Amino acid sequence: MSSAILQIDLDAVLANWRALDAASGPACETAAVVKADAYGLGAGRVAPALARAGVRRFFVALAEEGAALRQTLGEAVDIFVLSGHMAGDTETIGELGLTPMLNSLDQVTRHFEALPGAPFGVQLDTGMNRLGMEAGEWAAVAPIVLGAAPRLFLSHLACADEPEHPANAAQLTEFHRLTDGTAVPRSLAATGGVLLGRDYCFDLTRPGIGLYGGAPFAAARPVVRLSLPVVQVREVLAGETVGYGCTWRADEDSRIATVAAGYADGLMRTLSGKGTLWADGTPCPLVGRVSMDLITVDVTHLREVPEALDILCAEQGIEALASAAGTIGYEVLTALGPRYARHYIGGAG
Ligand SMILES: *Cc1c(COP(=O)(O)O)cnc(C)c1O
Numbered sequence: 001m002s003s004a005i006l007q008i009d010l011d012a013v014l015a016n017w018r019a020l021d022a023a024s025g026p027a028c029e030t031a032a033v034v035k036a037d038a039y040g041l042g043a044g045r046v047a048p049a050l051a052r053a054g055v056r057r058f059f060v061a062l063a064e065e066g067a068a069l070r071q072t073l074g075e076a077v078d079i080f081v082l083s084g085h086m087a088g089d090t091e092t093i094g095e096l097g098l099t100p101m102l103n104s105l106d107q108v109t110r111h112f113e114a115l116p117g118a119p120f121g122v123q124l125d126t127g128m129n130r131l132g133m134e135a136g137e138w139a140a141v142a143p144i145v146l147g148a149a150p151r152l153f154l155s156h157l158a159c160a161d162e163p164e165h166p167a168n169a170a171q172l173t174e175f176h177r178l179t180d181g182t183a184v185p186r187s188l189a190a191t192g193g194v195l196l197g198r199d200y201c202f203d204l205t206r207p208g209i210g211l212y213g214g215a216p217f218a219a220a221r222p223v224v225r226l227s228l229p230v231v232q233v234r235e236v237l238a239g240e241t242v243g244y245g246c247t248w249r250a251d252e253d254s255r256i257a258t259v260a261a262g263y264a265d266g267l268m269r270t271l272s273g274k275g276t277l278w279a280d281g282t283p284c285p286l287v288g289r290v291s292m293d294l295i296t297v298d299v300t301h302l303r304e305v306p307e308a309l310d311i312l313c314a315e316q317g318i319e320a321l322a323s324a325a326g327t328i329g330y331e332v333l334t335a336l337g338p339r340y341a342r343h344y345i346g347g348a349g
Pocket of ligand 1 (some may be wrong): 032035082155156189190191192206207208209210
């Protein structure tokens with residue numbers, strides 16, 4: 001084993017999807033967000049497993065991601081593009097039958113002129129001020145756009161991971177105000193929104209991070225395990241230092257394992273001197289700086305040094321690693337680099 005192994009439990013992804021689907025109730029459909037290569041886990045394997053389990057609607061960020069997903073999944077699913085219909089996307093959207101979520105007057109014009117009659121949805125801004133038409137802009141185009149039969153109204157919550165935040169109720173009210181009385185299916189909730197309750201779920205939910213085991217879905221089954229091979233073990237005498245900048249000095253004679261992964265593989269440099277790796281359930285402190293391809297770990301207390309140390313495992317999930325690195329689970333997952341060998345388990349085929 002020379003490269004690190006990223007194990008991805010597709011059964012856990014499916015269990016998480018089913019749990020979120022159950023939470024939103026029988027009247028609401030649950031899609032899957034597989035943008036950024038399914039949050040770094042490999043849309044080529046994750047999306048087919050979800051489709052086999054019955055998922056019929058998928059969301060991606062970019063038309064190019066939608067094109068790749070169409071090749072993977074074929075014609076039987078709906079693929080929504082969150083960035084809408086950008087300049088240069090027309091051919092991809094038209095030929096592959098993607099559904100852009102139109103975000104602005106410019107995008108509405110582009111779509112209606114370039115692909116008249118082609119499916120689309122509408123993204124409305126209810127307060128996040130990132131994507132989507134604002135109330136005034138929407139009012140101006142609503143009669144024309146509604147006449148062209150949008151497939152979906154979508155808006156996105158800014159603070160869904162903080163249930164008490166007043167922005168949640170304010171955005172819910174605004175979404176009702178903009179969309180009540182139309183026959184168009186509606187979607188407001190991503191993972192956090194589903195957990196806010198059924199008022200937030202409308203016709204379709206769009207979980208991403210919850211499928212992959214991240215917060216705020218605290219009950220999620222963990223999906224990833226990351227084992228880093230030990231390249232070398234050395235004795236370091238009391239007073240000697242380890243790594244760039246000589247930032248860690250041994251208080252006593254120590255044994256240091258050098259493992260094969262670093263910040264080029266998405267293990268944030270902010271873990272320097274702070275992270276923990278695990279040897280079959282025993283914690284081992286990361287010492288010194290994280291370098292591009294290597295990490296050094298104090299294994300003095302281990303009776304035997306294993307062939308690999310885990311940095312994502314039962315003892316330390318993506319949220320625990322994220323908080324040690326000063327970031328969020330989303331960034332931990334999407335940073336996982338291309339050098340890991342991805343091993344998939346489960347997923348019914
Ligand atoms: C990324 C994204 C999602 C998925 O959000 P999670 O928090 O990962 O569940 C849903 N909708 C939009 C518009 C997004 O950008």
